[in-house]
Amino acid sequence: MKSTQGAISLQLKLTLTFLLILIPLVSVSIFANNYSQGIMNVQISDRTKGALLTSLAYMEQIATNMDQQTLLISSNPSIVNIFRDIEDPLNPTHLYDIHTVMQQLTSLANINGAIQEAYIVHGASGNGVSTALGAFRWPQVKEEGWFQQVVRGIGSLVIYIPTAGSSGDQNVYLKGSNIYYIRLLDVLRDSPEPNVLIFAVNKSSLQSIIQHLQTTERMNISLFYNNRLILETNPASKQAYASDMFSMKETSGAWSIQLEQPKDEIFEQSHRLQLFTYLIILLSVLLAVWTAWLIYIQILKPLRQLSSAFKFIGKGDLNYQIRHDRRDEFGLVMNGFNQMAESQRVMIEEDYEKELRLAKSEFSLLQSQINPHFLYNTLDSIYSVAVKFNMKEISEMVLNLAKFFRVSLGKGRNHFTLEETMQHLLYYIRVQQMRTAHFSVEIDLExxxxxIPVLKLLLQPIVENAIIHGLEKCPFEGELRIRSRVHQHLLFIDVEDTGMGMPDALLKQIQLELSILTSKLYRVPQESPSSQFFGMKNVKSRMKLYYGEEADVRIESEEGLGTKVTLIIPIRVGEEDHEAARR
Known part of the structure; x- marks a missing residue:
């Protein structure tokens, strides 16, 4: 009954509104006023937005330029090597090298007019050189917040802006009038005593960039970095007209720029048209006021709220909620919108994004657990051979072990071709053959x-299990067979041994625990690497994370005859060509 009454009330209000709009004089007046204001607002907004975005693009170009120049300096061996592994760069023995560095920094500062000063600070001693100060001493520099922020950045460019109360305002080297672009000096090396490269750019050079946006004396342009105010062109105007200012703010990356101008100055040209419109409206003031109030309160305001809300949602702001106290149909629509936005936020932020971040982090964790697990077993093998052969075979074992770990590091690569993987395995197999010396190897690649690319260290745990748990305990000479075949879009890799095999109960237990791991339920319980079946579960977990649901691990075994493990890997289109191009 309440819903019916609400519908009738709204219908009656709309009917009265349409009847009132039929009054031509008032209708034309309101339309002309609103239309002119709308056109002006759009034009002003478009022009202002374009000018602000152009200035932001220039700011980002400066940051990009600084990023490239600091990267060139911080990766220049002729500079990096001078500051690497020395106790004090100001030691007289290093004066010639430091002079060379000073010349290069001075040349760079002269070429790039935006750079007011360039520093290099030696982290271990706190001493350094500057194009403006020459040699200087900076005690306790490692304890300052900006230095620790640069170290945590691991080679990335850090833009530091000193503010009141920061460490930069408490020494003569970092001044509040400058912006500092800072990077670790040696970006290609993880050093326990890092050195830093600093470029200082005066804020006045940035102010000259945005100064052209200020077209009137009462306008104020503000520049922000990470929502921190850097400079303002006319702060006095902002304070004088704070209660009646038009404001527009644009953001690009970490940079933001805001334009503020008194509204009466913006709409000065439309005042005559407004006065003319108001004279017309006064002829029927009672009807015009009632019509404007009714349309705005009952229809235009909620529609504008909904339109604005959809724009926020379209930009990705899923936390936006419409605040209202309406109880009519618009209130129901707004409540439905709020519920929809909340449901989308929960679904995307709490489910998809959280799961994706977790998957990536656990992928790195699972892969990193392989090397320590294998290292313990291999070191034990070297120890047993040393005792057995009185150190005669140690050199060859260590050589193969070094080759294995060199390939394992892979220069940042996550996968290798199947052929490279086999060569990698042969280093490890040779170490195990020297230790056990009673099994042969057969490799047959289709x-x-x-x-075809294969995930790094995927086969090593399987081969390790075949040797340690199968062939090593065999009283006779066994054989290790590794074969590959391609069927449709799947790569099958068989690792088979003629060793001891395993009891049926143990085989079923392994198969059961592996069957739990899927592409949606891939996490291995957080146990130590010595936990039972850790290697097999780790391999399957990594395959599910990297290749998806089609990837699988199958185990067949018969006690006394041997064990066969089959890896099923989906072949991704284009991976072969990409891998060939990389090599």
């Missing part, structure tokens, strides 16, 4: 499968 033609066409050699260049």
């Amino acid at each position: 033609k066409g499968s050699e260049n």
Whole structure:
């Protein structure tokens, strides 16, 4: 009953509104006023937005330029090597090298007019050189917040702006009138005593960039970095007209720029038209006031709220909620919108994004757990051979072990071709053959499968299990067979041994625990690397994370005859060509 009454009330209000709009004089007056204001607002907004975005693009270009120049300096061996592994750069023995660095920094500062001063600070001693100060001493520099922020950045460019109360305002080297672009000096090396490169740019050079946006004396342009105010062109105007200012703010990356101007100055040209419109409206003031109030309160305001809300949602702001106290149909629509936005936020932020971040972090964790697990077993093998052969075979074992770990590091690569993987395994197998010396190896790769990329360290735990748990305990000479074949879009890799095999109960237990791991339920319980079946579960977990649901691990075994493990890997289109291009 309440809903019906609400519908009738709204219908009656709309009917009265349409009847009142039929009054031509008032209708034309309101339309002309609103239309002119709308056109002006759009034009002003478009022009202002374009000018603000152009200035922001220039700011980002400066930051990009500084990023490139600091990267060139911080990766220049002729500079980096001078400050690497020395106790004090101001030691007289290093004066010639420091002079060379000073010349290069001075040349760079002269070429780039935006750079007011360039520093290099030696982290271990706190001493350094500057194009403006020459040699200087900076005690306790490592304890300052900006230095620790640069160290945590691991080679990335840090833009530091000293503010009141920061460490930069408490020494003569970092001044509040400058912006500092800072980077670790040696970006290609993780040093326990890092050195830093600093470029100082005066804020006045940035102010000259945005100064052209200020077209009137009462306008104020503000520049922000990470929502921190850097400079203002006319702060006095902002304070004088704070209660009646038009404001527009644009953001690009970490940079933001805001334009503020008194509204009466913006709309000065439309005052005559407004006065003319108001004279017309006064002829029927009672009807005009009632019509404007009714349309705005009952229809235009909620529609504008909904339109604005959809724009916020379209930009990705899922936390936006419409605040209202309406109880009519518009109130129901607004409540439905709020519920929809909240549901979308929960679904995206709490489910998808959280799961994606967790998947990536756990992928890195699972992969990093392989090397320590294998290292313990291999070091034990070297120890047993040393005792057995009185150190005669140690050199060859260590050589193969070094080759294995060199490939394992992979220069940042996450996968290798199947052919490279086999070569990698042979280093490890040779170490185990020297230790046990009673099994042979057969590798048979199907033609066409050699260049298929395989995830790094995927086969090593399988081969390790075959040798340690199968062939090593065998009283007779066994055989290790590794074969590959391609069927449709899947790569099959069989690792088979003629060792001891395993009891049926143990085989079923392994198969059961592996079956739990899927692409949606891939997490291995957080146990130590010595936990039971850790290697097998780690391999399958990494395959599910990297290749998806089609990837699988199958185990077949018969006690006394041997064990066969089959890895099923989906072949991604274009991976072979990409891997060939990389090599």
